[in-house]
Amino acid sequence: MILEFMAKTPNRPRTSASSGRRQDRRLILGAFVVLMLVFGLLLLRTFMNTTPPTPPISVVEQPPRQLREVTLYFASNDGSRLVAEGREIEDCLDESDCLKATVQALINGPVTDLTPVLPPQTVLRSLSVAASTLDVDFGSGLIAGHPGGTQSELLTVFALVDTLVVNFPHLRQVRFLVDGQPIETIKGHVDLRQPVPADFSLLEEEVAPSGALRQLEVGGSE
Template identity: 45%
Template sequence: MLRWFGLLALVAFIAGVGAVFNPFNRDNEPEAESVAVVVEEEQPVQRDVVLYFGDPASPFLAQEERPIAECDDDLTCIEAIVRELVAGPQTELVPVLPAQALLLGVEIDEDRVVLDFNQALVTNLPAGCSSELLSVHALVNTLAANIPYVRRLVLHVEGREIKTLRGHVDLTEPVSADFSLVHRERDVPVVEDVAVPVKEQE
């Protein structure tokens, strides 16, 4: 009988020692498999726009397509498009606006857009009739190609009206889009000028 109680006491002692050194019995638990979670980053929504720059092989404009971030309204789109024009071409085309030009404000009035730039637009613009003509029409043609109802452009410099940039193109009246200044022999199809119906006076 005493031998039986001694045996039970020995078993209990061994079990107690095991509990002290392995209180949660982790050796018998299977190791948790690590699961790799791959989080896909959402790609920003973009839209393609048409920009007009100088053609190095002719005295005309040529168009370049480029993606920009999708914009919620036309005002934001115009600001983004003009910034891309100022940034310059990504191909062999020729810049039409000074890199120092800064867009200060945008106004939309029916088919007319008013762009207000800093003084660098005038100061850093290359002199010459052709340069000035292409710069102005690169702006208005680009806007007309991407914002369907925009047909005319007014340029301001630091909040004031100007008569011309460098003495050649008359800016006292809004400048209309003119796609006859676009080189037609490019790989990218040229956006055609769309006639806007004139409302009949009542």
């Protein structure tokens, strides 16, 4: 009887171990998916918020400034002669700029105990070169501020002319202009109606540039 009863009793489904394992796998898989989504969102946010690195700014080093040595002539303290003074100006590639810088240095006056040869209110308006002649155009302050007198005018004229010829040997003579017009004289003592060639007789013998003198003699035959 007992055997018959057991034979007729249907099999009961297994709901213990196998079903529990399947549920655990689902939970683990779901947690893994959620974790991957969270990780992906964090990675995306980090990527979007990351500022691209700024390329390094290349700093171009400027070459050291080159200086050009020039010789300027100023009056001695007793006003009897011209004395050379060395000066350094910024090196220039364009000759016109070099000429302007040299004349301006002469206008600015000496840095030693020598005496200026141009009035402080002198203004350089322009320069122009034609062959071996340089036209120098000053403002009216050259005449208005000049003290006059034969020796003073000689020193002014030849300080400028000698300075330019020494530093720019291809020049032979200088024409003086004021406000764009040629002038006859500064204060009536030195004739400036024609371009003025260099004259080194007012210089101290030991500073007279022999090279420039030889160049001037060649040019004087023109």
